[in-house]
Amino acid sequence: MHIDMDAFFASVEQMDDPSLRGKPVAVGGSHRGVVSAASYEARRFGVRSALPMGTALRLCPHLIVVPGRMRRYAEISHRIMDALREFSPLVEPASVDEAYLDATGLERLFGPVENMGMAVKARVLDVTGGLTCSVGAAPVKFLAKIASDVNKPNGLFILYPEDVAEFLRTLPVGRIPGVGKRSLDALEQLGVRSAGDVLRYSREFWERRFGKGGVHLHERASGVDPREVEPYSEPKSESAENTFAEDTADRAVLRRWLLAQAERVGASLRR
Secondary structure (H helix, E strand, O other): OEEEEOOHHHHHHHHHOHHHOOOOEEEEOOOOOEEEEEOHHHHOOOOOOOOEHHHHHHHOOOOEEEOOOHHHHHHHHHHHHHHHOOOOOOEEEEEOOEEEEOOOOOHHHHOOHHHHHHHHHHHHHHHHOOOOEEEEEOOOHHHHHHHOOOOOOOOEEEOOHHHHHHHHHHOEHHHOOOOOHHHHHHHHHOOOOEHHHHOOOOHHHHHHHHOHHHHHHHHHHOOOOOOOOOOOOOOOOOOOOOOOOOOOOOHHHHHHHHHHHHHHHHHHHHO
């Protein structure tokens, strides 16, 4: 199962401040920053996460911009992860607002997978105080992630093993993890628009064409994903960043900020 919170940061802000409910809300910084999250009311205007805040305000002039509160989001995220572990010991947090859960064999405890999916959604709603999530269930991880997006928000979609081939046949190839814009352009030239189109060519063809990335593409288009749910993995990176209100080339200013960021990274690594 893949559990994905619905517009998490923005939904937390709307939950904590009832005056924001039903209104277009974006979580982010100044006009020089980017949108961290957008409510579904804001998304109707084309506002999306990672969009420059200036662009978001042009798309939706009455957008309400609120600063992020990472400590609050982390607090609720911990509650969600703890709740998921009530269902399975194998829970893999993928980010602050999404996680994978290995549901293998849990029918004996929770009944059919549909029942478990609804139970997960109800438990998340309870422990968060009213936040909804979308759940996708599938035989492998990448398909579970795609499935959780099918009926958003507050959705549940189950992809059964016998339906995988037909689901993939029409799945836009850009939905396969790892296929970016450059890859899409190259695939378009080959007439490949869906995962089903990928299988018109052999694994060897894709390996010759794109190397390991080609093998990965062919495997995913075939419904193959050998990754297991991993409750813990070593962190791969640690970083700190700031967005300035105005551009600067002042080396003294930049040096001070670089030192401050290095201190933040060091403190986090030591923790």
